[in-house]
Amino acid sequence: MKASNEENRMDAPGTGALQRAFAVIRALGEDQAEGSRVTALAKAVGLTQASVHRILQALMAEGVVEQDENSKRYRLSVDFFSLAAQAGNPSRMRTLCRPALLRLCASLGETIFLLVKSSFDAVCLDMCEGPYPIRSFTGDVGGRVALGVGQGSLAILAFQPEAEREEIIRYNVPRLHNYGVFDEVYLRTEIERVRAQGYAGRNSGLIDGMAGVAVPILDRSGNALGALSVGTLSTRLGEDRLPMVVELLKRQAQALGPQINPFDVAVRRPVHGLTRAMATRPLSGPAE
Missing domain, CATH: 3.30.450.40 (GAF domain)
Incomplete structure (x- = not known):
């Protein structure tokens, strides 16, 4: 299926791409225990599977998402939670x-x-x-x-x-x-x-x-x-x-x-x- 013009804009820098990336991150967080497949993520965030796959690859390159070698499911990485924890000042x-x-x-x-x-x-x-x-x-x-x-x-x-x-x-x-x-x-x-x-x-x-x-x-x-x-x-x-x-x-x-x-x-x-x-x-x- 051909992606819409709005979805294609995710490849360009800007607010739209960032919003889509965070939508995928939130969807991953909601199913962190089992991990998520591309098809389920695409349905959850309202994007095409190709768009979601590109976002996931970008997030994996940054180390905040990982893919299980056996199940092929995606989940948020330990590095993501480490980064989130740093946001909370211990004091x-x-x-x-x-x-x-x-x-x-x-x-x-x-x-x-x-x-x-x-x-x-x-x-x-x-x-x-x-x-x-x-x-x-x-x-x-x-x-x-x-x-x-x-x-x-x-x-x-x-x-x-x-x-x-x-x-x-x-x-x-x-x-x-x-x-x-x-x-x-x-x-x-x-x-x-x-x-x-x-x-x-x-x-x-x-x-x-x-x-x-x-x-x-x-x-x-x-x-x-x-x-x-x-x-x-x-x-x-x-x-x-x-x-x-x-x-x-x-x-x-x-x-x-x-x-x-x-x-x-x-x-x-x-x-x-x-x-x-x-x-x-x-x-x-x-x-x-």
Whole structure:
């Protein structure tokens, strides 16, 4: 079939060619797991197979697309994802969220934590200390705890994609036994509670005299990029004050979610495997 004049313009430099190339890239991204054939790509982007083939060859020459030798299907390359990851400044999430932490700390008079997922753990990326002495599971900035322990990490775990959440649960349940009160039934019950109410705020009683509440920072797909968490004295987080604290946390989290680059290295979601997880610091008790 003869290509139209509009399609032929893709061979010339300009906006049209660039738009077509990105249309093919987006179509490849939607079928990244299996890869795509030229016929399917042509149908998806509304171009002829010849046009799509020329675009693919150009993208392969730039190293952002690769072709499987056996299936002959095309997919985005590792170099493409490496380039996309570089677009996310490693400190961008912390920089972006810092004003929210300061506002919450000033409004509530409490210590505020920013947590993100790292393999099977949650890591404290930033915090803003309030006037009351508290103990937390992650301790200071850089501290980590198994996902499922503490309100912040529970909020992150509850809003992971289902398959990833299941893998984390299977791996972490034995680690949670170190605390003496966790089992799989308990953890799954808490996860469902958090998903239903949109926040984690039930006092586990694991740190005497301490209480906390956390909300997830969600991307457009409803998956957790991180969590905003309040750590305080149990006497300061009664049923009368809890709704107000949750509302302020949710307001900040909802404003942050759309602004966070999903390629930021601080919020990459894929599980990195058991080898990396076993190399992390062992699960420890609450920071003093």
